Amino acid sequence: MSAARYRIGTPPSPITCRAHIERQQNLLITGPTGVGKTWLACALGQRACRDNRSVLYQRVPRMLEGLGLARGDGRYARLLKSLARVQVLILDD
Numbered sequence: 001m002s003a004a005r006y007r008i009g010t011p012p013s014p015i016t017c018r019a020h021i022e023r024q025q026n027l028l029i030t031g032p033t034g035v036g037k038t039w040l041a042c043a044l045g046q047r048a049c050r051d052n053r054s055v056l057y058q059r060v061p062r063m064l065e066g067l068g069l070a071r072g073d074g075r076y077a078r079l080l081k082s083l084a085r086v087q088v089l090i091l092d093d
Contacts, residue, residue, distance in 0.1 A: 021048055021088060041090050053087040060091050 020027050027044070029037045045055045070079040083089065 038092050045090050048088040055088040056086045057090040060093055
């Protein structure tokens with residue numbers, strides 16, 4: 001998979017974001033604290049929902065904790081399959 005990187009201040013257009021989703025590309029949004037990275041990611045996720053795509057938003061610490069627990073109790077493979085089925089996965093720090 002290829003990736004695109006955008007710094008806050010030069011946000012990607014909605015058309016560009018849709019193209020990333022359709023081509024199954026990663027989109028990395030970077031910038032200093034408090035500039036709206038999470039807000040932009042959620043807005044892109046909401047747009048994807050309106051385009052009838054499956055979207056999952058998770059904070060990375062919570063996801064890693066869930067993966068660790070799933071590995072311990074035998075649900076790891078099933079959890080990975082469910083993550084792989086999501087069309088738009090938003091991971092927030």
